[in-house]
Amino acid sequence: xxxxxxxxxxxxxxxxxxxxxxxxxxxxxxxxxxxxxxxxxxxxxxxxxxxxxxxxxxxxxxxxxxxxxxxxxxxxxxxxxxxxxxxxxxxxxxxxxxxxxxxxxxxxxxxxxxxxxxxxxxxxxxxxxxxxxxxxxxxxxxxxxxxxxxxxxxxxxxxxxxxxxxxxxxxxxxxxxxxxxxxxxxxxxxxxxxxxxxxxxxxxxxxxxxxxxxxxxxxxxxxxxxxxxxxxxxxxxxxxxxxxxxxxxxxxxxxxxxxxxxxxxxxxxxxxxxxxx
Numbered sequence: 547x548x549x550x551x552x553x554x555x556x557x558x559x560x561x562x563x564x565x566x567x568x569x570x571x572x573x574x575x576x577x578x579x580x581x582x583x584x585x586x587x588x589x590x591x592x593x594x595x596x597x598x599x600x601x602x603x604x605x606x607x608x609x610x611x612x613x614x615x616x617x618x619x620x621x622x623x624x625x626x627x628x629x630x631x632x633x634x635x636x637x638x639x640x641x642x643x644x645x646x647x648x649x650x651x652x653x654x655x656x657x658x659x660x661x662x663x664x665x666x667x668x669x670x671x672x673x674x675x676x677x678x679x680x681x682x683x684x685x686x687x688x689x690x691x692x693x694x695x696x697x698x699x700x701x702x703x704x705x706x707x708x709x710x711x712x713x714x715x716x717x718x719x720x721x722x723x724x725x726x727x728x729x730x731x732x733x734x735x736x737x738x739x740x741x742x743x744x745x746x747x748x749x750x751x752x753x754x755x756x757x758x759x760x761x762x763x764x765x766x767x768x769x770x771x772x773x774x775x776x777x778x779x780x781x782x783x784x785x786x787x788x789x790x791x792x793x794x795x796x797x798x799x800x801x802x803x804x805x806x807x808x809x810x811x812x813x814x815x816x817x818x819x820x821x822x823x
Contacts, residue, residue: 585678643664712776730783785806
């Protein structure tokens with residue numbers, strides 16, 4: 547394991563030593579109920595975190611970071627204590643778990659990792675699953691404190707683009723990045739930000755859904771034009787898969803990176819410039 551990733555075998559050996567959170571989330575078009583799927587099948591001892599229910603309530607943008615008080619209350623209810631190692635996973639392999647990993651990091655919880663390969667790899671490796679409603683343990687205390695350096699707003703990103711002070715790494719597919727297909731959310735224009743680099747989140751993953759490592763992971767960024775030694779802002783459709791890029795950058799030891807929370811759901815519906823092609 548690393549500070550940010552654990553293997554299925556490691557987790558199976560430490561089920562009672564960590565807090566396991568299923569952070570599964572699916573695009574609306576998939577018409578899947580992540581919470582219902584959790585009840586029917588999850589890693590033993592896991593609890594479920596709903597990225598939508600846990601989001602900010604003062605905006606129409608999807609799953610934006612909540613207020614610190616709300617996040618603290620939600621994590622307390624899930625049984626997370628300030629000194630716990632939290633392991634996040636999802637039912638897709640590595641898709642939405644990185645979003646909760648990034649949220650916890652941004653809210654000051656240093657001890658958090660992602661299950662490499664998620665539930666699909668857990669099952670392929672032959673480990674058992676549980677059913678039913680989660681029963682959180684009692685928390686001894688959890689208090690969030692937001693690190694603003696990890697989060698970018700629309701105005702922050704617009705300023706960075708104008709000043710050329712940071713690179714924008716967009717995790718969406720090439721067809722969405724180039725505006726070749728309509729955006730899934732009404733009122734959001736297709737295309738990308740001026741000067742952005744398209745680093746599709748799937749390019750960071752191995753065939754088994756685990757995160758690439760070493761030179762292969764570096765190549766996923768550098769082959770798209772990203773300078774890993776300069777500031778980077780990760781973005782995507784709504785701030786979920788951008789966190790996979792953030793996880794990859796963290797694994798590479800890159801410290802000058804942050805995430806645009808509103809991502810394209812906000813930018814594409816704003817009056818900011820959009821590039822197509």
